[in-house]
Amino acid sequence: MFRFTVRGTVWVVLYLLFILAPLFAMLLGTMPPARSFWTEFSVALGYAGLAMMCLQFGLVARFRHVTAPWGEDVIYHFHRKISLVAVALVVAHPIILFVTRPELLELLNFVQAPWRARFAAISTYSLIALVVMALWRTKIRLPYDIWHITHIVLAVVAVVAGVAHMVGWSFYLDDPFKRGLWIALVVFWVGLLVYVRIIKPLFLLRRPYRVAEVRAEHGETTTLVMRPDGHAGFRFTPGQFGWLTLFGSPFQITSHPFSFSSSAEAVDGRVEMSIRNLGDFTQHVRKVQPGQRVYLDGPYGAFTIGNPADMHVLIAGGIGITPMMSMIRTLADRGDKRPVVLFYGGKDWDSHAFREELEALKSRLDLKVVHVLAKAPPGWTGEQGFITAELFKRHLPPPFAEHEYFICGPDVMMDAIEAVLASLGVPMHKYHSERYSFV
């Protein structure tokens, strides 16, 4: 915990440094003649906005050491939210200039404007398009894969055109050192794309996996059992996830994230993912044949057991059961004696995957399973409705603040449960969550 907090603080300081250092570097050496306050202020906003946009490439480059203190879902959430700040800064730059110096409005004429102004327009419009598409992707029913490719292209265009605008204007970047610094900065961050899209896939290509078994589970779910093919595989901690490329090579743009559902104690590098049929990609998983070659990039995520706890309380909604299965199977394999309580919410009994295995696991560890059904079948005597504070009080021994809680499920359910835990006086560091909605 302490190690993660220190690491987190170091990364926050580094983040601020990456944004502010290129800005302050402008103040070094010979300075061009001073302009009005508003002009300089708007330029500073533009520089800071562009530096933040550059850093966005680093946030999603899947560097395990960067994301470990927070977890991937938090990093993606930050990537989304901070992009709004970056775009606001970039857009504020021309707005302030147009308001304070209306004669510059003629630069909006794309045909007659000089290239340095055209680059500014290209960068700003790309950024706006990028944010609009990211915010409203599901509303405009844009397929994920198309959105993903467009997102990458627009991001590169925005950043490259942004720096071309700065170099073209050459007010601060007249100095070759400063110009070199900014160009190097953009080349570095955009170059991360080369790492993510070419170097990393090359590495994955040399470490393929083979599907050893395909298992149908309840609730339109398919478990893929995968074994490393010609290498030792990787170790993961229960609750973590990997990016799966099921069809095609690791060079393809889109891979899909899935939690590992198997025990982390498997010695032969075997991993399992249990995938619910929910859309364009997942509907094809059940057609996979044993022997198929697949690629796994992992492990990722900070949603893991390992903290000292008197009792693990696992709260799963729907397919959010998969990381919990990994935790329970691992604890059973380790012969862990501490009590585990699983609250498992789902729409109906048919959708409750792994229910027979959960029953069987009770003989291997101190496990209590509370199934909570939204739609209960006739004669159901168990819990029904939502997971509430009363439900916790019925099944958990006090003091509630002593247990360690793990939550994974639909966003609405997770928000509700986090509020319930807060109302029961559970401190935030005692609950951990994994959101399946990165984008």
Ligand SMILES: Cc1cc2nc3c(=O)[nH]c(=O)nc-3n(C[C@H](O)[C@H](O)[C@H](O)COP(=O)(O)OP(=O)(O)OC[C@H]3O[C@@H](n4cnc5c(N)ncnc54)[C@H](O)[C@@H]3O)c2cc1C
């Ligand atoms: C950390 C994590 C762990 C997950 N673990 C599991 C699991 O164990 N079992 C399981 O069934 N599901 C899991 N999911 C959800 C799973 O990744 C999505 O359901 C799946 O990618 C949807 O793909 P689709 O094309 O079938 O659905 P679509 O209908 O095309 O997409 C549905 C939604 O899923 C998201 N999505 C789609 N493709 C991707 C992608 N390549 N990367 C990120 N998000 C995407 C988008 O928000 C999209 O709107 C996990 C998600 C995350 C983030």
